[in-house]
Amino acid sequence: MAPAALRRRLNWQLAEVLSVTTETPTARRLRLAVHDWAGHAAGQHVDVRLTAPDGYTAQRSYSIASPPQAPHLDLVVERLENGEVSEYLTEELRSGDLLELRGPIGGYFVWPATAAGPVQLIAGGSGVVPFLSMLGHHRATRSEIQVRLLYSARTEADLIGTGELAGPGISTTLTLTRAVPPGWEGLRRRVDVTMLAEHTLAPERSPLVFVCGPTAFVETVAAGMLSLGHDQSRIKTERFGATGGP
Amino acid sequence: MGTNDIDPDTGTAPRFVSRGFTGRARRPRSARLPPGQYDVGSGFPVLSAGPTPNTHLSRWDFTVQGQVDRVRHYSWADFRALPREPVEVDIHCVTSWSKFDTRWEGVSVDTLLGDVESGAEYALAFSDGGYTTNLPLADITGGRAWVVDTYDGAPLRPEHGGPARLLVPHLYFWKSAKWVRGLVLGEVEELGFWERFGYHRYGDPWRQQRYAGD
Numbered sequence: 454m455a456p457a458a459l460r461r462r463l464n465w466q467l468a469e470v471l472s473v474t475t476e477t478p479t480a481r482r483l484r485l486a487v488h489d490w491a492g493h494a495a496g497q498h499v500d501v502r503l504t505a506p507d508g509y510t511a512q513r514s515y516s517i518a519s520p521p522q523a524p525h526l527d528l529v530v531e532r533l534e535n536g537e538v539s540e541y542l543t544e545e546l547r548s549g550d551l552l553e554l555r556g557p558i559g560g561y562f563v564w565p566a567t568a569a570g571p572v573q574l575i576a577g578g579s580g581v582v583p584f585l586s587m588l589g590h591h592r593a594t595r596s597e598i599q600v601r602l603l604y605s606a607r608t609e610a611d612l613i614g615t616g617e618l619a620g621p622g623i624s625t626t627l628t629l630t631r632a633v634p635p636g637w638e639g640l641r642r643r644v645d646v647t648m649l650a651e652h653t654l655a656p657e658r659s660p661l662v663f664v665c666g667p668t669a670f671v672e673t674v675a676a677g678m679l680s681l682g683h684d685q686s687r688i689k690t691e692r693f694g695a696t697g698g699p
Numbered sequence: 700m701g702t703n704d705i706d707p708d709t710g711t712a713p714r715f716v717s718r719g720f721t722g723r724a725r726r727p728r729s730a731r732l733p734p735g736q737y738d739v740g741s742g743f744p745v746l747s748a749g750p751t752p753n754t755h756l757s758r759w760d761f762t763v764q765g766q767v768d769r770v771r772h773y774s775w776a777d778f779r780a781l782p783r784e785p786v787e788v789d790i791h792c793v794t795s796w797s798k799f800d801t802r803w804e805g806v807s808v809d810t811l812l813g814d815v816e817s818g819a820e821y822a823l824a825f826s827d828g829g830y831t832t833n834l835p836l837a838d839i840t841g842g843r844a845w846v847v848d849t850y851d852g853a854p855l856r857p858e859h860g861g862p863a864r865l866l867v868p869h870l871y872f873w874k875s876a877k878w879v880r881g882l883v884l885g886e887v888e889e890l891g892f893w894e895r896f897g898y899h900r901y902g903d904p905w906r907q908q909r910y911a912g913d
Contacts (some may be wrong), residue, residue, distance in 0.1 A: 462912030560896035675750035
């Protein structure tokens with residue numbers, strides 16, 4: 454059931470932009486101060502609304518990258534081709550600006566409040582963002598739950614949150630699908646069933662599985678995990694496409 | 700810019716304007732686009748909460764149950780033999796994309812309900828994979844909802860809800876349950892999957908009913 458906090462009305466509020474930093478060549482991290490933030494669960498998102506002087510508005514959803522324990526709210530936004538909201542957030546927005554948002558939203562793709570068993574996270578591209586919040590939460594609570602992350606990106610430069618992927622009880626496998634730097638020790642191909650079998654928690658351990666990434670990635674991974682014997686009800690997915698939210 | 704000043708009482712500005720935002724060069728806004736939505740054009744995003752189910756047609760059926768005089772079962776063959784209708788509609792997703800002139804084909808919910816006798820006012824649609832969504836019965840009858848198995852002239856692809864999904868185009872698209880397998884009719888409105896997670900119980904895109912309380 455939904456936490457009670459989600460029942461309240463979600464009002465638009467103004468956040469102050471504390472900083473905009475370069476996460477990857479195409480992604481920026483927006484650090485926000487939100488007055489009276491109601492708190493969030495790791496994995497939730499916010500809706501951001503932009504308003505032009507003539508009253509035109511555009512809104513999109515962005516996953517929260519910071520853990521609930523952080524004193525600020527971080528969003529990581531990837532610039533999409535012809536994405537009027539993502540272009541503004543990654544190229545125009547700067548510290549001191551105000552940004553209208555509301556949230557937190559979504560109570561399903563979240564770190565379970567009462568998880569006992571292991572958790573498997575599988576990310577493609579900027580699909581890793583909600584997992585940054587989960588991993589931060591895991592560290593902040595000194596959780597003893599075993600977590601494995603399998604994270605696929607195009608190149609090393611495209612990796613998001615590189616300083617936040619490790620911690621006690623967390624084991625991370627990276628795979629790069631295009632260019633591999635000299636001395637790269639991770640994997641070097643697209644995620645496939647063989648990789649899932651070798652680098653994710655076995656179905657016998659009944660992990661809770663979170664999959665986030667582009668549609669084709671999520672389809673491949675979710676089908677692969679089913680074929681390895683994971684229970685459908687243990688697999689939670691969140692998808693975005695090139696057309697899913699410019 | 701003065702309009703960006705925060706009102707100390709409410710924490711919000713009465714007419715907030717995002718500094719430096721003009722919006723992309725845009726055509727005159729279509730009157731068919733509900734507030735807060737954008738036209739996704741030829742794209743068709745996929746959003747769902749779990750793996751895409753894979754139900755063989757020999758095991759597929761559609762059931763009308765709950766507060767009914769008699770449960771109705773349709774096998775895939777039964778369903779395919781029912782009178783069919785082409786439907787061309789605009790659809791609106793709560794994540795703010797809209798898509799115009801989508802072309803579907805399927806069976807009207809009126810047809811599936813047929814001669815069902817019921818005092819119910821609500822329906823809970825249920826799907827393979829455990830998804831559910833709640834709808835007033837009045838919103839899925841009277842030619843306003845269909846169970847469709849064809850998109851753009853071809854069998855509905857699994858990631859878009861095939862073999863068959865509900866189509867309720869006048870509400871946000873999460874109400875158009877993918878992989879639908881039946882309806883439970885009842886006098887009381889039982890909330891569905893996203894509705895229990897804080898999404899709006901009705902979901903009218905023209906009133907921006909995205910989340911509970913909107």
